Amino acid sequence: MAFEFELPNPNTVNPTTTLSDADLVRRSASSVPEPAKKLTPVAKLIDVSKCIGCKACQSACLEWNDKRQDVGVFAGSYDNPADLTPDMFTLMRFTEWVNPETQNLEWLIRKDGCMHCEDPGCLKACPAPGAIVQYSNGIVDFVHENCIGCGYCIRGCPFNIPRISQVDHKAYKCTLCSDRVAVGQGPACAKACPTHAITFGTKAEMQQHAADRIKDLKSRGFQNAGLYDPPGVGGTHVMYVLHHADKPEIYANLPSKPRISSIVEWWKGPTRYLGLAAMGVFAAIGFFHHLVEGPNKVSREDEESAKRLAGGRSAQS
Amino acid sequence: MTAYDVEPGDSVHPGDPVTVDRYTGWARVNHWITATCLVLLALSGLALFSPALFFLTDLFGGGQVTRAIHPWLGVILFFSFAGLFIRFWRANLWKAEDGTWLARLNAVLTAHEERLPEVGKYNAGQKAVFWLMSILIIILISSGLVMWDQYFYGYTSIEQKRIAVLVHSMAAVAIICVWIVHVYAAIWVRGTVRAMTLGSVTGGWAWRHHRKWLRELVGGKTS
Ligand code: HEM
Numbered sequence: 379m380a381f382e383f384e385l386p387n388p389n390t391v392n393p394t395t396t397l398s399d400a401d402l403v404r405r406s407a408s409s410v411p412e413p414a415k416k417l418t419p420v421a422k423l424i425d426v427s428k429c430i431g432c433k434a435c436q437s438a439c440l441e442w443n444d445k446r447q448d449v450g451v452f453a454g455s456y457d458n459p460a461d462l463t464p465d466m467f468t469l470m471r472f473t474e475w476v477n478p479e480t481q482n483l484e485w486l487i488r489k490d491g492c493m494h495c496e497d498p499g500c501l502k503a504c505p506a507p508g509a510i511v512q513y514s515n516g517i518v519d520f521v522h523e524n525c526i527g528c529g530y531c532i533r534g535c536p537f538n539i540p541r542i543s544q545v546d547h548k549a550y551k552c553t554l555c556s557d558r559v560a561v562g563q564g565p566a567c568a569k570a571c572p573t574h575a576i577t578f579g580t581k582a583e584m585q586q587h588a589a590d591r592i593k594d595l596k597s598r599g600f601q602n603a604g605l606y607d608p609p610g611v612g613g614t615h616v617m618y619v620l621h622h623a624d625k626p627e628i629y630a631n632l633p634s635k636p637r638i639s640s641i642v643e644w645w646k647g648p649t650r651y652l653g654l655a656a657m658g659v660f661a662a663i664g665f666f667h668h669l670v671e672g673p674n675k676v677s678r679e680d681e682e683s684a685k686r687l688a689g690g691r692s693a694q695s
Numbered sequence: 696m697t698a699y700d701v702e703p704g705d706s707v708h709p710g711d712p713v714t715v716d717r718y719t720g721w722a723r724v725n726h727w728i729t730a731t732c733l734v735l736l737a738l739s740g741l742a743l744f745s746p747a748l749f750f751l752t753d754l755f756g757g758g759q760v761t762r763a764i765h766p767w768l769g770v771i772l773f774f775s776f777a778g779l780f781i782r783f784w785r786a787n788l789w790k791a792e793d794g795t796w797l798a799r800l801n802a803v804l805t806a807h808e809e810r811l812p813e814v815g816k817y818n819a820g821q822k823a824v825f826w827l828m829s830i831l832i833i834i835l836i837s838s839g840l841v842m843w844d845q846y847f848y849g850y851t852s853i854e855q856k857r858i859a860v861l862v863h864s865m866a867a868v869a870i871i872c873v874w875i876v877h878v879y880a881a882i883w884v885r886g887t888v889r890a891m892t893l894g895s896v897t898g899g900w901a902w903r904h905h906r907k908w909l910r911e912l913v914g915g916k917t918s
Pocket residue numbers: 505528733736737739740741743744745761762763764765766767768769770772773832835836838839840842843844860863864867868870871
């Protein structure tokens with residue numbers, strides 16, 4: 379029997395905060411000391427097969443993060459808003475898919491948002507020290523005081539998640555409710571989900587829970603049910619149970635083999651080192667050339683020759 | 696006289712030493728606006744290029760300002776450089792002697808001017824700097840616009856933006872290297888900087904480095 383996850387209610391008496399700078403394992407454009415003790419990796423598991431598309435998670439997300447999404451326009455689908463925005467960190471993406479084997483219409487609903495990659499491309503691309511951090515429990519968080527609004531995280535992310543606000547020019551995305559997790563709670567979306575399609579716990583617990591769910595789905599004919607925890611980004615701290623795990627793309631283009639783009643790797647790797655080296659070499663060549671060769675001075679004879687050439691002639695205009 | 700190399704305003708004034716007008720006041724203003732923009736662009740861009748150089752954002756009043764101002768400086772640079780381009784392109788056309796000059800780069804670097812062909816207003820090195828800057832600025836503005844999310848986010852895909860940032864950073868490295876060569880040459884070859892400050896050079900400088908230009912100016916044969 380598959381078990382259900384009830385998130386514990388918060389301890390309101392002396393809550394202890396567990397996420398601090400001492401828990402950082404990565405910090406953009408800078409380095410952090412190895413943390414003395416590592417937190418247990420956490421994960422959010424989104425069971426797509428249990429989602430009813432009610433958007434309670436979206437509402438809870440807006441509520442907890444104190445964001446408001448402007449009233450939009452109908453864009454031809456149930457997706458509302460039509461895309462992630464700087465205020466909407468999570469979005470139900472609806473796909474109407476005809477299963478070629480059964481000819482059944484399947485309504486696929488995927489809750490999109492930051493995957494909290496173990497190897498986060500956003501953090502790798504970020505040029506601002508400390509604007510993106512990763513905690514030892516796996517949460518990737520944006521630190522808005524340090525964000526400069528360049529949008530490099532958008533280029534780094536394999537999942538097209540971060541959005542830049544046109545109001546304060548800073549990048550926004552799901553925080554995995556790091557502020558709630560820090561005091562022993564689960565994310566707001568998980569708390570709100572009426573079907574427990576969203577669960578939260580340690581990554582090991584979530585993998586176990588997923589395994590049970592997948593067994594159940596397989597027993598009910600979903601031969602390709604599986605866990606989405608893509609190794610290309612080192613695994614993720616937001617995982618999906620998919621009924622068609624062999625075809626992630628059918629779920630509103632969930633990438634089947636996500637990894638940090640090789641263009642980004644080239645940009646942040648060789649281009650940077652070779653670029654700095656090239657500039658240094660050019661400057662050094664100039665310096666040593668001058669040291670060895672001395673200045674290239676105009677001689678007395680040069681001036682005399684010029685005078686002879688120009689001599690007698692009036693200035694030409 | 697062929698006059699292909701003489702630009703409006705160039706003229707010779709006899710005296711001791713002979714002085715030769717090389718850049719008009721407007722050409723100099725145009726040049727220094729461009730130079731200022733290029734240096735500020737390099738500093739603001741490098742701040743984002745490497746974490747080791749992020750401190751450069753302090754020069755501009757922080758990361759947000761640096762990020763916001765850089766593309767605007769780029770726009771000024773583009774138009775300012777366009778002004779220089781219109782002024783200088785003709786005198787920078789490649790000539791037969793330029794190949795010979797380049798082939799004897801060794802003599803250039805060891806200051807053996809006597810082994811070099813006589814050249815016009817610009818030598819092959821200066822021409823190379825001119826054309827490289829022109830091409831690189833076009834690459835930088837085109838890739839820069841693709842990266843300018845604040846106004847143009849919706850016009851390109853993320854993949855195109857990734858390519859743009861890679862191209863932009865490589866072109867920036869290249870133009871900074873070209874700039875180092877440009878500035879170094881101006882310092883090493885004494886008597887050059889005054890061309891862009893006072894607007895004139897001495898006759899001896901023109902005789903030593905741009906004899907064909909000097910001959911043309913005094914109305915002699917271009918040999
Ligand atoms: C010509 C017009 C130019 C435009 C429109 C432009 C635009 C941009 C934009 C939008 C960015 C992203 C950061 C930001 O938003 O500020 C950027 C980054 C950068 N720019 Fe420019 N730029 C131009 C010229 C230049 C020039 C002339 C240089 C070098 C001298 C330069 C060097 C850089 C560098 C090094 C970066 C950082 C790239 C990286 O992070 O790897 N840019 N530029």
